[in-house]
Amino acid sequence: MTAAFLEVREVSKRYGPTLALDRVSFDVQEGEVFGLLGPNGAGKTTLLSIVSCLLGPTSGEVRLLGRPVAPxxxxxxxxxxxxxxxxxxxxxxxxxxxxxxxGELYGIRGPELRRRVRRILAAIGLEDKANDRVRTFSGGMKRRLNLGVALVHGPRLLLLDEPTVGVDPQSRNRIFEEVRRLNGEGMTLVYTSHYMEEVQALCSRIGIMDRGRLAACDTLPRLLQTLPGTIRFRVTPLTPALRERLKELPDALLCEREGQLLELECSDVKLALVELMRLLQQEGAALAHLDIEEPNLERVFLHLTGRQLRD
Amino acid sequence: MNIIWTLVKKELRLVLRDPIALLLLFVLPLVFILVFGLFVGEGFGQKPDNRLRIMFLDLDGGPGLKPGEAWSQRVQRDLAETAGIRIEKIAFREDAERLIREHKQAAILVFGPNFSACLNRCSFLADGINPFHRDGVYLDKIDVQLWKDEKQPTTAAIIEQVVQISLLRVILPWMIGRAFERLSDPEFIQLLGDKVNLPVPKQYQFLMRKEKIKLGELLKMASGGNAKEAAMYNKKVGDGVQAALAEQFKKYNLRGKTWASLTKSSEEAREGAEVVPYKNREGAGPLRYGGEHYKYLVPMFVVMFVFFLVLIAGWVFVAERRQGTLRRLQAAPLTRMHILMGKMTPCLALSVGQTLFLLIASRWLFGVRWGPDNWPLTEQLAWLLPVVLCTSLAAMGLALWIASMARSELQVAIYGGLLVLVLAVVGGCVLPREMMPENTQFITLLTPQGWALDAYRELLGGSENYQPNAAILLRSCGVLAAVGVLSLGLAGWFLRLD
Incomplete structure (x- = not known):
């Protein structure tokens, strides 16, 4: 079995009495966009600092291409x-x-540097602002340049720590496009955010962090599978026979709520919905109310940590 | 090396694009020098001279009492020997007129071209000039003027009294001496002979055929009509009168024509018995180019503002930390030494550049010399550059030490501001050491500014022929370099990049 591109093994980081990271372990494969989702203070930035050689871990090890990462x-x-x-x-x-x-700090100079700078300015949409001072830029432009600076030396692993905080939708889309483009060129990315939608949209695998721990780490579908979907509905008339048949639906659990509201918890919402419709037709009952709740990362996070993502 | 050069370029670019930093480092010192230069007096920074300053313009054509010495020089010597007076000779009439016009001097004594000629004619005789009146000497009768500034009547009156006394001391003995000499003149004996009428004893009256006889007739009779013998007897009478008077007034030398000789007082060497040529210490033109006070002001403010680097470097360092770029530098393939060198080198370059700029501007605008005039420019630079480098090294060391400890701009302002200002005041950058009480002057040497001032003043503060003391320069450079190295060591110890 070949080693992962990035290996994080049992990494802990302690600041005095505070345990910022608690035995975090995960792998990132080459060419993957790996998302780290968690609220502020979850330890994402500390973890990225360790991976980027800015900090040493208190214990554990990080390896990049099989080589230990040390400050x-x-x-x-x-x-x-x-x-x-x-x-x-x-x-x-x-x-x-x-x-x-x-670029020069990484030893790139001369025509090669100029070529790379031109290409990056084009990629982040700042070609026409190349000679303007950064203090005159909008927040979104600064964010894009912040990304561009990290690319100038052509890294193989790009660590993005909440890169879209406080940016306008246009700049956010630019950053997303750039992330996808870079990934398309084979670059490996670790993307941290507390925006569930961003991680869902960009990342092939996701680690969920809370209070310094990695609560879960998997692909999005498999993370979602850990939670049931819910179908809430009312039917008329709700006969005892219908109630019995609903209880017998496969891979579903019927709960009765106040006001004759029924709730079906199921692992596959679509399949359960088809079965429900067929049953109602057979029993001659009409659907008076229908509400479907599919699992998402927000609910997964709530399920795993007991609190909202943006608490 | 490339990496350090990249960091240096970036730092210099940042500072050069910061108008406040440029203002603080390059413009403000010049403004301070200029403003202080325009308002402080010519004696700024020097030990105060409490003596009364009497200036004179000597146009006297002579001759005086001794060959080659005009009477005006005798008056000058008398003034110079007067305790508590500083005598300055003005070479040009225009300077004298300007000093009065600009209220720089309360009164100026002017010896006219006929002063000696007039004095030579002063006499108690009827045909001589009588220069005296109730209050002293008629200045106009002896071709002397006292130009006065109407705005300083009190000082002018004091100067006039001093001048009157000196003139009396010079003229009166001269006139008494001359009068005493005239006692043996035939004219005087003739006069005496006519005036002295002696009674003839009775037994000789029949011979003389008169009851009274004049002294002149007696002397004539004694000579038996021999003109040569008559002259001899007349002289004997004159000598006798002189001797009798000398004996009668033996506390005085009536033949002496100077005050010291007349009063038989021993010549005393007195403090300030020296006539100093007047020199324009104020400088010329609207900027007072060449003024003496710049010898103090330029080193003071150059040294003071060189140490303002502490604030600039501190702010740049803290800003690097605050804006997160320090984190990027850490993430780049740089060592701690790269980052330190990348900060130190531009700091040093900036400090040296600032000092050279101020020194060149001071030379150009204020006429401050970089060493003795007989040194070629290369030699002046050869001594000046080590002083500049060592001072900048000390400033850079302190700058990085403060930068390594401060965590915010406010902390830089507090630590750096206190350090820079307190050390500047204690070190003599605000009040020159010479103006401090003597028993506290050593405190200035507890600061790097004090040592830097010593070195700069040695080169910039001397007269055109002053030879700087190499020992002072080397010692100051050594102390400053040591302060720089020690501060850098502390900076390295305290610096936290994370």
Whole structure:
């Protein structure tokens, strides 16, 4: 079995009495977009800091391409690009100067640097603002440049820490497009967010973090499968015979609520709905009210942690 | 090396694009020097000279009492020997007129071209000039003027009294001496002979055929009509009168023509017995180019503002941390040494650039010299550059030390501001050391600013021929370099990049 592109093994990080990360383990395969979903304070940024060589773990190990990641390892840093949660740009430099500066720090110079800078400016939609100082940019433009700076040295692993916080929809779409494009070119990405929709839209696998722990880690469908769907309905007339037949529906559990509201909990909502309709037709009953609730990440998070994602 | 150069370029770019930093480092020091330069007096920074300053313009053509010495020089010497007076000789009439016009001097004594000639004619005789009146000497009778500033009547009156006394001390002995000499003149004996009428004893009256006889007739009789012998007897009478008077007034030398000789007082060497040529210390033009006070102001403010680097570097460092770029630098393949060098090098370059800019501007705008005039520019620079480098090293060290400890702009302002201002005040950048009480002056050397000032003043503060003391320069450079290295060590110790 080949080693994963990124391996995080039993990583813990303690700040004095505070345990910021508690034995977190997961793998990321090459070419994958891995999402880390969790509320503020869940430990996502600490984890990314460890993966990007900014911090050392208190215990555990991170490996990239089978090689241990350590703050003192300068070579491995060239493989990693990080988009910090806070904007990390020199506001008195132009967009082009920011990109060139960080490119030069990674040893890229001359025509190659100029070529890369041009390409990145085009990709993030800031070609016409190349020579404007960053302080004149809107929040969304700064976010895009923040992403561009992390790409200038051509990393193989890109770590994005809440890259869309406080941006306008246009810039958010630009960032999404860029993430997809980069992934399409084979880049591996770790994307943290507390926006469920973003993670759902971009990531092939998702780790759910809360209070420093990795509560779950899987593909989206498999995460959703851990929760039942719910069909709420009223029928007229609700005869005892109908009630008995509803209880016998396969892979479904009938609950009765107040006001003759019935609730079917089922692992496959679509299949259960087809069965329900067929039964009602056979019994000559009419559907007076119907409400379907399918599982989503929000509910998965609530189920796993006992609290809302945006608490 | 490339990485450090990249970091240096970025830092310099950031600072050069920060108008406040530029204002603080390059413009404000010049403004301070200029403003203070326009308002402080020429004696700023020097030990106050409490002596009364008397200035004179000497147009006297002589001759005086001794060959080659005009009477005006005798008056000057008398003034110079007067305790508590500083005498300055003005070379040009225009300078004297300007000093009065600009209220820089309360009164200026002007010896006219005929001063000696007039004095030579002063005499108690009827045909001589009588220069005296109830209050002293008629200045106009001896071709002397006292130009006065109408706005300083009190000081002018004091100067006039001092001048009057000196003139009396010079003129009166001269006139008494001359008068005493005239006692043996034939004209005087003739006069005496005519005026002294002696009674003739009775036994000789029949011979003389008169009851009274004049002294002149007696001397004539004694010579028996021999003109040569008559002259000899006349001289004997004159000498006798002189000797009798000398004996009678033996506390005085009536032949002496100077005050010291007349009063038989021993010549005393007095403080300030020196006539100093007047020199324009105020500088010329609207910027007071070449003014003496710039020798103090330029080193003071150059040193003071070089240490303002502490604030600039601190703010840049804290901003790097606040805006998250320090985190990006850490994520890049850089070592801690790269990051430190990337901060130190531009700090040092900025500080050296700032100092050189201020020194060039001060030379150009205010006429401050970089060393003795007889040194070629290369030699001046050879001494100046080590001082600049060592001062900047100390400033950079302190800057990074503060930057390594401060966590916010406010902390930089508090730590850095206090450090810079307190050290500047204690170090003598606000009040020159010479103006501090002598027993507290050593405190200035507890600060790097004090040592830097010592070195800069040694080069910038001397006169055109002053030879800087190499020992002071080397010692100051050594202390500043040590402060720089020590501060850098502390900065490295305290610096936390995470």
């Amino acid at each position: 003192s390892d300068r070579q491995i840093r060239c493989l990693i690009g990080i988009v910090p949660q806070e904007l990390a740009l020199y506001s008195e430099l132009t967009a082009q100067e920011n990109l060139c500066f960080f």
